[in-house]
Structures are given as structure tokens and as C-alpha cells.
Amino acid sequence: MSHPHPELGSPPPLPAGGLRVTxxxxxxxxxxxxxxxxxxxxxxxxxxxxxxxxxxxxxxDLILPDFSSIRDxxxxxxxxxxxxxxxxxxxxxxxxxxxxxxxxxxxxxxxLALIEAKLQEHRIRPYTLEVAEGxxxxxxxxxxxxxxxxxSIPDALAVAIRTPAGMVVHTGDFKMDQLPLDNRLTDLHAxxxxxxxxxxxxxxxxxxxxxxxxxxxxxxxxNVLRQVFAGARKRIIVASFASHVHRIQQILDAAHEYGRRVxxxxxxxxxxxxxxxxxxxxxxxxxxxxxVKTLDDLPDHEVVLVCTGSQGEPMAALSRMxxxxxxxxxxxxDTVILASSLIPGNENAVYRVINGLTRWGANVVHKGxxxxxxxxxxxxxxxxxxxxxCRPRNLMPVxxxxxxxxxxxxxxxxxxVPHDRIVIAxxxxxxxxxxxxxxxxxxxxxxxxxxxxxxxxxxxEPALKDRKILGDEGxxxxxxxxxxxxxxxTGGPHIQARGSGIEDSAFADVIPKIxxxxxxxxxxxxxxxHQLQQLVRRTLGKWVSDTYRRRPMILPVVVEV
Numbered sequence: 001m002s003h004p005h006p007e008l009g010s011p012p013p014l015p016a017g018g019l020r021v022t023x024x025x026x027x028x029x030x031x032x033x034x035x036x037x038x039x040x041x042x043x044x045x046x047x048x049x050x051x052x053x054x055x056x057x058x059x060x061d062l063i064l065p066d067f068s069s070i071r072d073x074x075x076x077x078x079x080x081x082x083x084x085x086x087x088x089x090x091x092x093x094x095x096x097x098x099x100x101x102x103x104x105x106x107x108x109x110x111x112l113a114l115i116e117a118k119l120q121e122h123r124i125r126p127y128t129l130e131v132a133e134g135x136x137x138x139x140x141x142x143x144x145x146x147x148x149x150x151x152s153i154p155d156a157l158a159v160a161i162r163t164p165a166g167m168v169v170h171t172g173d174f175k176m177d178q179l180p181l182d183n184r185l186t187d188l189h190a191x192x193x194x195x196x197x198x199x200x201x202x203x204x205x206x207x208x209x210x211x212x213x214x215x216x217x218x219x220x221x222x223n224v225l226r227q228v229f230a231g232a233r234k235r236i237i238v239a240s241f242a243s244h245v246h247r248i249q250q251i252l253d254a255a256h257e258y259g260r261r262v263x264x265x266x267x268x269x270x271x272x273x274x275x276x277x278x279x280x281x282x283x284x285x286x287x288x289x290x291x292v293k294t295l296d297d298l299p300d301h302e303v304v305l306v307c308t309g310s311q312g313e314p315m316a317a318l319s320r321m322x323x324x325x326x327x328x329x330x331x332x333x334d335t336v337i338l339a340s341s342l343i344p345g346n347e348n349a350v351y352r353v354i355n356g357l358t359r360w361g362a363n364v365v366h367k368g369x370x371x372x373x374x375x376x377x378x379x380x381x382x383x384x385x386x387x388x389x390c391r392p393r394n395l396m397p398v399x400x401x402x403x404x405x406x407x408x409x410x411x412x413x414x415x416x417v418p419h420d421r422i423v424i425a426x427x428x429x430x431x432x433x434x435x436x437x438x439x440x441x442x443x444x445x446x447x448x449x450x451x452x453x454x455x456x457x458x459x460x461e462p463a464l465k466d467r468k469i470l471g472d473e474g475x476x477x478x479x480x481x482x483x484x485x486x487x488x489x490t491g492g493p494h495i496q497a498r499g500s501g502i503e504d505s506a507f508a509d510v511i512p513k514i515x516x517x518x519x520x521x522x523x524x525x526x527x528x529x530h531q532l533q534q535l536v537r538r539t540l541g542k543w544v545s546d547t548y549r550r551r552p553m554i555l556p557v558v559v560e561v
Contacts, residue, residue, distance in 0.1 A: 008429065008440070008442055008443035009442055009443070010442050010443070010444065011430040011432075011441040011442025011443070011444065012441065012442065014038055014039075014432065015432075015434060017164060017165055017434070018039075018165055018432050018433065018434040019037065019038070019039050019163050019165035019166065019168065019201075019432070019433040019434075020036075020037070020038040020039075020430055020431070020432050020433075020441070021035060021036075021037055021038075021168065021201070021203070021396070021430070021431045021432075021433065021438075022035070022036045022038070022069070022428070022429070022430045022431070022444060023035045023036075023398060023425060023426075023427055023428070023429070023446075024036060024065040024066060024067075024069070024070075024427060024428065024444075024446045025049065025051070025065040025092075025427055025446070026047075026049070026088075026398055026399050026400075026427070027398060027399075027400070027405065027425055027426050027427050027429075028401060028402050028405070028426050028427060029051055029401060029427075030051075030088070030207065030399075030400065030401060031049060031050060031051035031052060031063075031088040032049055032050060032051035032063060032064070032065050032088065032092070032427075033047045033048075033049040033088055033089050033398075033399060034046075034047055034048045034049060034065040034092065035047065035170065035203070035398070036069075036070060037142065037161060037168070039141050039142065039163045039164075039165060040141045040163075041076060042076055042077075042078050042140045042141050042142075043070065043073060043076045043077045043078065044077070044078050044079060044081065044139060044140065044142045044144075044161065045077060045079070045080040045081070046080075046081045046083065046159060046170050046172075047080075047081070047082060047083055047089040047090070047172070048065065048080055048082075048089075048090065048091075048092040048093045048096050049065075049086070049087060049088040049089040049090060049091050049092050050062045050063060050064060050087055050088060050091030050092050050451075051063040051064075051088065051448075052087075053450075061451045062091065062450075062451040063448050063449065063450055063451070064092045064095055064448075064449040064450075064451060065092055065427075065446070065449065066428075066445055066446050066447050066448070066449050067095075067096060067099065067449070068445050069428075069444035069445055069446070071099065074099060074100040074103070075100075077100070077103050078104070078139045078140030078141075078142060079103065079104040079105065079106050079129070079139050079140075080093065080096070080103055080104070080105050080106065081106045081107065081139075081144065081159050082105060082106065082107035082111045082112070082115065083107075083111075083156060083157050083158065083159065083170070083172025083173065084107075084108075084111055084151055084153050084155065084156035084157065084172055084173060085107075085110055085111040085114040085115070085153055085155070085243050086152075086153055086173070086241070086243055087241075087243070089172070089173070090111065090114065090115045090118070091118075093105065093115055093118070093119070094118060094119055094121075094122040094124060095451070097119065097122075097124050097126060098122065098124070101124050101125075101126070102127055103126075103127070104126075104127045104128065104129055104139075105126050105127065105128045105129070106128075106129045106131055106137070106139065106144070107128075107130070107131065107157070108130070108131060108132060108146075108155035108156075108157055109130055109132070109155060109279060110153070110154050110155040110245075110275070110276065110279060110281055111155055111157075112128050112130055113275045113279060114243065114272060114275060116128065117271055117272075117275060131146050131157070132146065133146055133147055133148035133157060133187060133190075134146070134148075134190075141163060142161050142162070142163060143161070143162035143163070144159050144160070144161055144162075145159070145160040145162070145194075146158070146159055146160075147159070147160065147187050147190045147191065147194075148184055148185070148186065148187040148190070149171060149172060149173075149174035149175075149186045149187070150174060150175055150176065150177045150180050150184060150185060150186045151172070151173045151174055151175065151376045151377075152173075152218075152241075152244055152246060152247070152375075152376025153243050153244065153245055153246070153376070154182055154184070154245050154246070154276075154281045155281070156172060156173065156174065157172060158170060158171045158172050158174060158191075159172070160194055160199075165200075165433050165434070166198075166200030166201065166433055166436060167194065167197065167198060167199055167200050167201075168199075168200065168201040168202075168203065168433065169191075169194060169199050169201070169202050169203065169390070169392070170203040170398075171202075171203065171204050171205050172205065173205050173207070173376060173377060173399065174186055174205055174377070174378055175208075175215045175375065175376055175377055175378040175379075175382060176188070176214070176215075176378055176382045176385065176386070177215065177217055177218055178217070179217045179218070179219050180217075180218060180246075181218050181219065181246045181249060181250070182246070182281075188389055191386070191389050191390055192389050194390070195389060195390050195391050198393065199390050199391070199392045199393065200392070200393050200394060200433060200436060200438075201392065201393070201394045201395075201396060201431075201433050201438050202387075202390055202392035202394070202395050202396070203396050203397075203398045204383065204386070204387075204395070204396075204397055204398065204408060204412075205377055205378060205398065205399045205400075206397040206398060206399055206400030206404040206405050206407070206408035207375070207377035207399055207400050207404055208375055208377040208378055208379045208380070208383075208404075209379075209380055209383060209397070209400065209404050209405075209407035209408035209411060210380070210403060210404060210407045211375075211379040211380060212379065212380050212381065213379055213380065213381045214379055214381045214382055215374060215375050215377065215378060215379045215382065216371075216374045217374070218246055218250075218374055220371060220374065221247075221250060221339075221371060221372060221373065221374060222250050222253070222254070224370055224371045224372055225250055225251065225254045225337075225372065226254055226257065226258075228254075228335065228337060228365055228370065228372070229254045229255070229257070229258045229260070230258065231335075232301070232335040232363075233300075233301065233333050233335075234300040234301060234303075234331070234333040234334050234335070235300045235301075235303040235304070235305065235331075235334045235335070236255075236260065236303070236304045236305070236334075236335045236336075236337065237304075237305045237307065237318070237321070237328075237330075237334060237335070237336045237337070237362075238251050238304065238305070238306045238307070238336075238337045238339055239307055239308065239309045239316075239317075239318040239336070239337070239338050239339065239340070240306065240308070240339045240340055241308070241340055242266065242268035242269045242271075242272045242273075242308050243272050244339070244340070245272075245273075245276045245281050245282055247339045247340075247373070248273060248276075248282065248306060249282055249283065251304065251306060251337075251339070252282070252283075252284060252285075252288060252289075255288065255304045256285050256288055259302060260301075260302050260303060260304045261287075261288065261289070261290045261295075261298060261302055261303060261304065262288055262289050262290070262304045262305075262306060263289070263290055263291065263292040263294075263295055263303075263304070263305055263306070264289070264292070264306050264307075265292055265305050265306065265307035265308075265317050265328070266307050266308040266309075266316070266317045268308060269306060269307060269308050273306075292305070300333075300334075305328065307321075309321075309353065318336070318338075318353055318357075319349075319353050319356075321357070322352075322353045322355075322356030322357045322359075322360075323356060324360075329360075330357055330360040330361070330362050331360065331361060332360070332361030333361060333363075334360075334361070334362045334363070335362065335363045335365065336357050336362045336363070336364045336365065337365045337366075337372055338350070338354070338364065338365070338366040338367070338372070338373075339372050339373050340367075340373050341367060341373050341375055350366075354366060380407070380411055383408065383411050384411055384414065384415060387411065387412055387415040387417070388415050391415075391416075392412075392417060393421060393436060394417075394421045394422070394423065394433070394436075394437065394438035395409065395412040395417045395421065395422045395423070396422075396423045396424075396425060396431060396438065397409050397412070397422075397424065405424050406424060409422045409424050421437065421438065423438050423439070423440060425440065427446040428443045428444045428445060428446030429442075429443050430442050430443065430444060473499075473500060473550055473551055473552040473553065474497060474498055474499030474500030474501065474502075474552045474553070475497070475498050475499060475500065475552055475553045475554075475555060476495060476496070476497045476498075476500055476502070476540065476544070476552050476553070476554050476555070477495070477496050477497075477498075477554075477555045477556075477557065478492075478493050478494070478495050478514070478536050478537075478540060478554065478555070478556045478557065479492050479493065479494040479495075479557050479559070480492040480493045480494075480514075480518065480532070480536060480556070480557070480558050480559070481558075481559050481560075481561055482518070482522075482529075482532065482558060482559070482560060482561070483560075483561065484560040484561060486522060488519070488522050489515060489518055489519070490561060491561075493511055493514045493515065493536070495507040495510075495511065495540075497552070499552075500544075500550065500552040501548075501550070502544070502548060502550075502552075509543075509547075510539070510540060510543040510544075513539055513543060514536055514539050514540060517535055517536070517539045518532060518535065518536070521535055529558045529559075529560060532556075532558045533556040533557070533558050534556075536554075536556040536558065537554045537556050540554055540556070541554050
């Protein structure tokens with residue numbers, strides 16, 4: 001198996017007749033999925049998603065793929081193929097279209113409807129091409145065929161990309177549920193047909209490659225939900241992804257059966273479910289869905305609230321309910337259903353929300369204590385089955401952390417893919433398909449780009465490090481006034497601490513040390529404010545470290561008069 005080396009240089013120019021595949025996100029992580037295909041000087045992008053921040057990234061709203069490697073080639077992009085409508089596959093599109101709004105978007109009806117609604121908020125009207133399974137479209141030099149795959153959102157598609165260099169198949173996110181709620185099966189016949197033609201490179205979803213067996217059916221959840229609804233005494237609050245149409249349909253069906261009304265809470269949930277209903281993907285009995293403002297007029301045992309926040313996101317509705325920071329107050333006897341799996345890295349945040357809800361008396365039903373969610377990704381048994389159908393000449397696992405990618409590669413090897421034709425790459429690694437063989441050719445920049453409010457890319461790792469220090473250790477500010485000509489102190493030092501756990505009165509012990517250091521520097525002729533600030537920082541920092549074993553941020557201010 002070939003894999004990247006940290007010392008890889010920039011890839012050389014692509015040889016004539018070769019196809020280059022460069023993932024800019026989604027490898028080594030769950031989210032931020034984006035892959036760039038290059039042939040004959042033209043580019044095709046598959047997906048452009050976001051990654052959600054973790055605890056060590058305070059203040060960050062979203063994490064984007066790094067567009068720097070294609071920024072000077074935006075005119076070469078033929079289009080962006082969107083495999084499905086989840087945020088980790090479409091959430092980055094508005095930020096790329098800000099740089100070139102006329103890049104065409106290609107996707108299924110529901111996927112395009114979801115991204116168009118999102119783009120309205122950015123005041124972008126995109127060029128779109130709606131496709132469906134079985135369609136074949138020429139997009140520049142890329143001959144794209146679209147194949148139905150089953151996932152946790154309707155209308156998901158895989159794409160087969162034909163060029164003179166060979167055929168590449170990108171599965172997107174998929175599983176092989178044989179009893180899907182919408183009766184739309186993963187089209188194994190189409191994959192078998194592509195296999196007969198010859199799949200030169202297969203890019204496969206790795207998320208559940210470590211999970212043995214087969215992913216359970218979506219239908220298995222319906223009976224569990226009915227049991228929860230039957231036993232609920234007061235309100236039922238369901239947290240789910242805002243795009244999980246299948247799960248919301250099951251909630252609506254259970255609510256209708258048990259005589260409850262449903263209200264959607266949260267802007268994205270209201271928007272997406274409205275789109276799904278208007279397009280016919282969500283079947284809503286008349287009178288079932290009501291405005292959240294009317295719930296006060298209904299008895300608790302007739303109420304179901306559907307909101308976001310199943311991953312413990314700090315600003316999502318469910319987290320705010322757990323923190324008593326939402327208009328909807330959790331009370332004793334409410335039932336809360338977390339109808340989603342845990343995205344790796346979100347475990348602590350989710351359990352914090354569960355504990356908060358339980359504290360207020362809610363009965364919290366989640367994947368750990370009831371079967372209220374099944375994954376949208378193929379497990380190991382399905383992947384083995386899939387590889388035996390596709391028989392790829394080269395394999396490149398995508399969409400997953402390192403452990404998922406390696407597990408998926410091993411599955412491919414078990415089915416007969418030669419080890420030297422399995423490429424385990426990471427974000428930014430260019431993989432060239434030349435004369436039927438896939439190999440790593442170099443690496444481009446593919447770091448994290450942070451969205452913080454209206455700032456995109458303005459916050460880097462140094463700023464996040466400062467935020468971590470502020471959050472963990474606090475800040476101490478020191479204010480000193482010195483004579484501009486002599487450097488002697490004329491005012492201060494005045495010291496204040498915030499979040500450091502040190503009382504302001506304690507600094508009486510270090511003020512003489514700071515004064516002494518400044519007086520000594522004045523005698524040595526040091527009067528430049530920056531040098532004096534560094535001196536104050538070192539003196540105070542050493543005292544805090546020696547006395548309290550802490551390392552707060554120290555902000556010295558030296559003013560000349």
C-alpha cells in the first residue's frame with residue numbers, strides 16, 4: 001500500500017493523458033469533504049463541505065477546505081458535483097462561490113434545493129444542472145454518470161467519471177440498506193455494469209470500515225420510536241441533523257399515530273424540512289405540523305419538538321435548552337430523543353448535553369440506551385460485498401479518520417486488490433492515474449481554514465493557541481508609565497488579573513520585582529517601550545510560574561510620557 005510521506009514536495013505538472021485526483025478534505029477526518037479531479041488542464045470538483053470545530057478550537061464556527069491550491073485556477077473549474085445534501089459535503093460551497101459565483105453546481109433535485117436555499121443567505125444565485133440516477137452528462141473533458149446510492153438523506157448519488165486516462169468511481173457517502181424507507185436501493189446493477197467496463201480507480205466511503213457485519217435497516221428504528229412515544233408522559237423533544245429527512249419522517253409518522261402535533265425549532269431545521277416537504281420527500285399529514293408559537297395552547301402530552309443539536313453544538317437549540325438558555329424550558333417528565341450517531345470528537349460535548357438535560361428531569365433516549373439511530377454508512381460486510389462487485393484496479397479509501405482509511409484498505413486487499421494498487425492518502429496529496437496505475441505524485445497545501453463570524457481565514461493556529469491559554473489560564477495585564485527620556489517609572493506598575501485564579505492583592509509581592517527590573521534597565525539606558533514590555537512579561541511570568549505553577553497570558557503595557 002502506498003501512503004504519503006511528510007516530506008512530499010509539490011506535484012510536477014500532470015503528464016499528457018494523465019488524471020490527477022487531489023483530496024482537499026475528508027481524509028483523516030470526518031467532514032470537510034472535497035476532491036479535485038484534473039484532466040487536460042481542466043478541473044472537476046466533487047463535493048465541498050465543512051468540518052465542525054472541536055473543543056480545542058474555541059470561537060470557531062466552521063472549518064473549510066483550503067482553496068489556495070486552486071485559487072489561481074478558478075477559471076479552469078468545469079463544475080462542482082455534489083453527491084448529497086449533508087453539510088460536510090455542501091457547506092463549503094458558498095465560500096468557494098464567493099470567489100467565483102458562476103461555477104456550475106451539479107446534483108440531484110433535493111441536494112440542489114438545499115444548497116440553493118443556503119446560497120440565498122449569501123446573496124448568490126448559482127448556475128445549476130439537475131441530474132438523477134442513470135443520467136450521463138459531459139462536463140468539459142469529464143464524462144460523468146450518476147448512480148443511485150442509499151444514505152441517511154434522500155437523493156444521494158455516486159459518480160463515475162470517465163476520461164481518456166480511465167474511469168474513476170466516487171461513491172460519496174453510501175450504504176446498502178435492502179429495506180430503505182424511500183425504497184431507493186443502492187444500484188448494485190449499475191456498479192456491476194461499470195465493473196464490466198473496468199473501474200480504474202475506486203474512491204470509497206470508509207466511515208464504518210471498522211464496524212463488522214452489515215449496517216442495520218432504517219426501518220428497524222420505527223418500532224423503537226413507537227415504544228418511546230407510547231411511554232412518554234409529557235413533551236417529546238427530538239434532536240436530529242437538519243437534513244436527516246428519513247429520521248424526521250419516522251418522527252412525524254409516530255407523532256401522527258399517537259395524536260401529537262409537531263413543531264420544528266431552529267432556522268436550518270425549519271428551512272430544510274420545508275424544502276423536503278415542498279419537493280415531496282417528506283410526507284406530512286394535514287394539520288400535523290404547527291408553528292412553535294402555538295405550542296403553549298396544547299397540553300404537554302400532545303407536543304413534539306424537532307430541533308438541531310444532536311452533536312452537542314454549543315449554539316444549537318438542544319444545548320441551549322440543557323443550559324437553560326432557550327425559550328423552551330426542559331421540565332420533569334419531558335422525553336428527549338437524540339436521533340443520531342456520535343461524530344468522532346463530539347462525544348464529550350454530547351454527554352455534557354445529556355447530563356444537562358437529565359439534571360432538569362428529562363428522560364434522555366440516545367443511541368447508547370436505545371436503537372434510535374442507524375448509521376448512513378456501509379459497514380465492513382457491505383464494503384467487502386461492494387468490492388467483489390466493483391473489482392477495482394486501484395483503490396483509494398476516502399471519507400474517514402486514519403483508522404477508517406486503513407481498515408477500508410485492508411478490506412480491499414482481502415478482496416484481491418493488489419497492495420501496490422491501494423493508495424492511502426491524506427488531505428492535499430495528489431494521486432495520479434497514469435497508464436492504469438495510481439500513485440502519489442506530491443502534495444499541495446490543504447490546511448484548515450477557520451470561519452469565525454464574518455472572518456474567513458483570518459484566524460490561524462497562533463490565535464487559537466492564545467484563545468486556549470485565555471480559556472485555561474486567564475490573563476494578567478500590567479500597566480506602567482515611564483519617562484520617555486530616562487526610562488524611569490512615573491506611574492504604576494498597576495496589575496489586574498482575569499480568569500487566572502490569582503487575587504489582585506497577591507501581586508503586591510511581585511510589584512517590587514518589576515520596579516527593580518525596570519530601574520535597572522533604565523540605568524543601562526534601555527528606554528524602548530517594546531523592550532521594557534518584554535522585561536515586564538518575563539519578570540511577572542517567572543513569578544507566577546514559580547508561585548502558582550500557572551502560565552496565564554501576560555499583557556504588559558508601557559506608556560511613555
